[in-house]
Amino acid sequence: MNALSDKQMVDFITNGYLVLQNELPDALHQSVMRQIDFAVQEEGNPGNNILPRVPDIAKFFETPVVKGALTSVLGPDYYMHPHRHMHYNQPGNQAPGGGQWHKDGYWSSMRSHRPWWVMMFYYTQDITEEMGPTAIMPGSQYSEKLPGGKTVLPTGKAGTIALVHFDLWHKASLNTSNVDRYMLKFQFVRLREPVSPSWNHVDPAVEFPADRPDARLNLWQDTWQWLLGNAGKPAAAGAQRKTADAHRHPAGVQRQADVAELEARLSDGDAVVRSRAADALGLLGEAAAGSAGRLRGLVQEASAEDAGLNAAYALGRMGAPGQQVLLELLSSGSKTASQRAAYGLQAAGAAAVPGLVEALRQSGENGRGLAAFVLGMNGAGASSAVPALIAAFEDESEWVRRNAVEALGMIGEPAALAVPALVRALREAVEGEARDGAVSGSSDAYAANQTYIANKIGYSAALSLLRIGRSGDPALVVSGLQAGLESRDRYARAYAFEALTALRTEEAVSLLIRHYRTARWCPDTHKASMF
Known part of the structure; x- marks a missing residue:
């Protein structure tokens, strides 16, 4: 099994995709192509039934490359979801520019920043940019709104795979060739929260790209720690110091910048500066807890999505003062602010569980549903909340009930x-x-x-x-x-x-x-x- 490296995992967390290559006989790909072509031309797209209609496709997902990648991201007991689709892109069959940017319809009650779900885009033929491969927007998986930015068109020989975070923005690009382009989209789900690294983990102090305009160091570190089995815990001191220093330097802040300087930048007219300042404060943890009030305003900003989300994750790292702000926003903020607060409380870990249980019992519908969602994301650390979640099965809101039902499966214990x-x-x-x-x-x-x-x-x-x-x-x-x-x-x-x-x-x-x-x-x- 070809497990992913630390660098590949960092790339997946930050960019939301990896391009892999399955080394399989050309004859197998060609045989599958003939079977798919017959089915599509004579019967129409089989949809979810593409796998039983063409059973040889299963061989694509049993290779060391594919199993190693899926195990690395989803753990050893991932599940191939029953929804599958064969994407058929004919020459010139779209308006100029290709299809519409979108995220796929999701399978949980809310989208998860942590990779509980992934997709694989599998190309059964040699694929070039002219053939219209699925375009992906790196780093866009954490954005609710289409962020804009560069576009990547994965290309390569037959067996090229794009492993993507489930929520990555993507679209069909225009096929300007004279060849029909086929792509198999398969989806996979994690069944248990991580308890240890499931990839080839050797570096205890990895670094994230702090110089990117869309840098989300607290979010990325939260995902990394969760995948390590350390949910809700800060990164190792050495790694956190490296990323904090690197994050301040590109923004023009002195290496020894204090909390006051960073807090002043929260009011800067440049949204990128505000976003980086919020991220840097979060990396300081409880030492920056006095900034919680200022960060609250940033979480409530409707337009600056990156800055608002970074502020929420920063608050999740600031102990009780940050958690209090997030719980208040969860219960009484706008839909945008309360959803960001939920993600921030996820980063706070088990310390936020008592407040979330209270919100599950006392908040309005939106707050109750979000509280149940976050409790599930906290996994085993929220086991004390299981009785409250079971009680929520009687909630008048179907959405709250559904979140509570899903949360129990993520928490697991006490199974009795x-x-x-x-x-x-x-x-x-x-x-x-x-x-x-x-x-x-x-x-x-x-x-x-x-x-x-x-x-x-x-x-x-x-x-x-x-x-x-x-x-x-x-x-x-x-x-x-x-x-x-x-x-x-x-x-x-x-x-x-x-x-x-x-x-x-x-x-x-x-x-x-x-x-x-x-x-x-x-x-x-x-x-x-x-x-």
């Missing part, structure tokens, strides 16, 4: 409380489909457009059981997953299948066999075949 609650949630969600005659919808401001998830509570409960079901009573879990197999939500059914496969008890296997008999796919059956 979490697993029965999730089984109950899955059963009740599926029963609601039959009782109400329709699957549930959602009007919340974050996920109202997730029409591809038909039963959001059932979907999230099945995903959480996929994550932690093995820690519960097998018979109880199987009974819940059996209900999940009956859901109208295709992704809830897929998660239930996978969770039963992970259990591998006699009862689970028997249930799987019964359902697989009607789910089997014949890849050779198509409209031109007779038998």
Whole structure:
């Protein structure tokens, strides 16, 4: 298995993508291309069924390069998501400039800065810029709004792969060649929070590119520490000092700049200067806690997204004063400010859990939902919040309930409380489909457009059981997953299948066999075949 290096992991955290190369026989790629071409031309795009329609595609994702990269970013027990798509870019089939910049529809209730999800763009043929590869915008994965900046068009021979952070802005570029361009988009999800590095980690004091206009040193360090299994903890002193010094120097601040100088820069007319000043204050940690009030104003700025997000992460590093500001914004700030505050509280780690539990009980709908989201992102460090999250299953807001259900799967323990609650949630969600005659919808401001998830509570409960079901009573879990197999939500059914496969008890296997008999796919059956 070809594990990623420290440098590649830093590149992925900061840029949001890596270009890799699968070394496979040309004959395999050509065979897959012929099968895809036949399916697309004769039957239409198979969508989610591209893998069973062309089973040889699975060989692309079993190589040391692919398994090493996915394990490095997602841990050893990642899951290939059932949503897959074959992108077909014909010559000249777009307006000048190509498609529209976008982020893919996401699968959680909110987008996560930490890499719980990734995508792979796989090219089955030699790909050139003229053929219209998917354009990506480096570093844009943390931006809610399209930030602007340089564009990268990954190219290379057949087997070229772009491993991308799930939330990276991307688009189809214009195909100016005379060749049909195919690209396989597959998605993968992490099942457990990191407890140790899963890549080839050798450097205890890596450095991040502090001289970039979009530098986010506190955010990047938070992601790095989380991937190391040190969620909520500051970087090693040596590494933090290096990045702090480097961050101040490009902005023209003296190497020994004090808090007052940095705080003054929070009012600079240049948003980049404000952003860097907020980041540098965060790297000083509690020593800069007196700046919490000034940073609060920056978090509330609607237009300067980089500065606002950096301010939120900085507050998350300033101990109790910073956490208090973030909790207030979480509960009573605008949607933009409260969402940024949630990400900042994620960086605060376990110390923020008591305040988040209080927000889960006392805030308005937006604050309650965000509190549940952050508790889940804090993983095992939020285990004391499990009873409060279970109580939130009765919340009047579907969005709050869904966040609480997903959070239990990320926290994991105590499984004796979490697993029965999730089984109950899955059963009740599926029963609601039959009782109400329709699957549930959602009007919340974050996920109202997730029409591809038909039963959001059932979907999230099945995903959480996929994550932690093995820690519960097998018979109880199987009974819940059996209900999940009956859901109208295709992704809830897929998660239930996978969770039963992970259990591998006699009862689970028997249930799987019964359902697989009607789910089997014949890849050779198509409209031109007779038998």
